[in-house]
Amino acid sequence: MKKQRSFKDKTVGILYLVPTPIGNLEDMTFRSVKTLQAVDLIASEDTRNTQKLLNHFEITVPQKSLHEHNYKERVPQLVEYLKEGKSIAQVSDAGMPSISDPGHELVLACIEEEISVVALPGPTxxxxxxxxxxxxxxxxxxxxxxxxxxxxxxxxxxxxxxxxxxxxxxxxxxxxxxxxxxxxxxxxxxxxxxxxxxxxxxxxxxxxxxxxxxxxxxxxxxxxxxxxxxxAGATEEAPAEEIVGTITEQVEALIADGMKPNLAIKEIAKKNSLKKQVVYNDYHGLNEV
Structure with a gap:
């Protein structure tokens, strides 16, 4: 388990996930603009696209690209930058970073290094x-x-x-x-x-x-x-799955497919609405007199 206190550690930088407008530039929040102005670097999906946004709000912070084609070499560079005490704002072309857009790899790398990841609310x-x-x-x-x-x-x-x-x-x-x-x-x-x-x-x-x-x-x-x-979601129920064979036969079938015995027992107990111990005893012959 790891605990993040987002603004506690002052020795390393912070990764800010900053949402950008999905169409209307007026949807940019005050906090998002202030954050982009305050960070040391902006990691952008497409620097050319983000530059238009930065120009609109008169933001002069430098950018580095971060997208699906360069993340393997870029993420370690950005993590080292954060370790030096500098902060980064990550943005996608529109909306929330990581939602159907690149960026999740940087978030995982920061969590692994115990660098704070702070998400700002905004357009999605x-x-x-x-x-x-x-x-x-x-x-x-x-x-x-x-x-x-x-x-x-x-x-x-x-x-x-x-x-x-x-x-x-x-x-x-x-x-x-x-x-x-x-x-x-x-x-x-x-x-x-x-x-x-x-x-x-x-x-x-x-x-x-x-x-x-x-x-x-x-x-x-x-x-x-x-x-x-x-x-819209379904209004009809899924048809009940047909249960074939005895409890032992069902467990053995899962094991034959490569599942470990304990997992197979747990799965068959759930499938048949039985307690795990009942299936365990049945499979190991402990219910027999």
């Missing part, structure tokens, strides 16, 4: 779109981007068929229609869903309806801009 597309969608906001399940290939995407969606929470996905406008078509196959055409595009921008738009209605609309009217797709 998923929850912002959800509360205006009309779908049940709680519970919700943020999924982010699905895989692109149809077979892999259908396999992912199959695991979500009986998810009760409202699901939040990010999707490219160019793949949106295909993704909704795959959802119709996985969830059925009548599942309620909402597409929000260009969130916080002048062309912000919500499309509400069933998956089938959204697919029909998109076939006739392709959309542009950043998209957030929200799908």
């Amino acid at each position: 597309a998923g929850l912002t779109a959800l509360i205006a969608s009309g779908l049940t906001p709680q519970p919700n399940y943020f999924y982010g981007f699905l895989k692109r290939k149809k077979k892999e995407q259908l396999a992912e969606l199959a695991t979500l068929k009986y998810q009760k929470a409202t699901m939040i996905f990010y999707e490219s406008p160019y793949r949106l229609g295909t993704t909704i078509e795959n959802m119709m196959e996985a969830f059925g055409p009548n599942r309620q869903a909402v597409v929000c595009r260009e969130l916080t921008k002048i062309h912000e738009e919500y499309l509400r309806g069933t998956l089938a209605e959204l697919k029909e609309y998109l076939d006739e009217t392709p959309v542009k801009g950043e998209c957030c797709l929200m799908v």
Whole structure:
């Protein structure tokens, strides 16, 4: 166990996770601007994109890039920088760092080195779109981007068929229609869903309806801009899993698949709604007279 007191240790720097606007620059908080002004370095997903933001708020702090193609060599450099007592603000192109964006590796490295990681609140597309969608906001399940290939995407969606929470996905406008078509196959055409595009921008738009209605609309009217797709949770229960064989046979089947005996016993106890000791005794023949 590790305990972080975010502002206690003055001998090393702090990694600040700073959210940036997802469209409207006025969504930048006072604290975010002050933090970017005060740190020694800004680690940016795309320095060219972030420079536009910095110019708008007259921030002159230097940047270093941190993205999926350079994080292996960049993260150790940034950690050493923090150990020297200098602070870093990490930003993505829009919204919260690490949410469908690079940066998580730096967070893990800082935690390992016991360097404080401080997250600032601010813009995030998923929850912002959800509360205006009309779908049940709680519970919700943020999924982010699905895989692109149809077979892999259908396999992912199959695991979500009986998810009760409202699901939040990010999707490219160019793949949106295909993704909704795959959802119709996985969830059925009548599942309620909402597409929000260009969130916080002048062309912000919500499309509400069933998956089938959204697919029909998109076939006739392709959309542009950043998209957030929200799908209502399932109302039906998952079918009960068929239980085959005796308790001992079920445990032996899991062990044959490579599971350790104790884990297999625990799994079969859960599956059959039995106490673990009952399954343990049955498997080891301790219930026999």
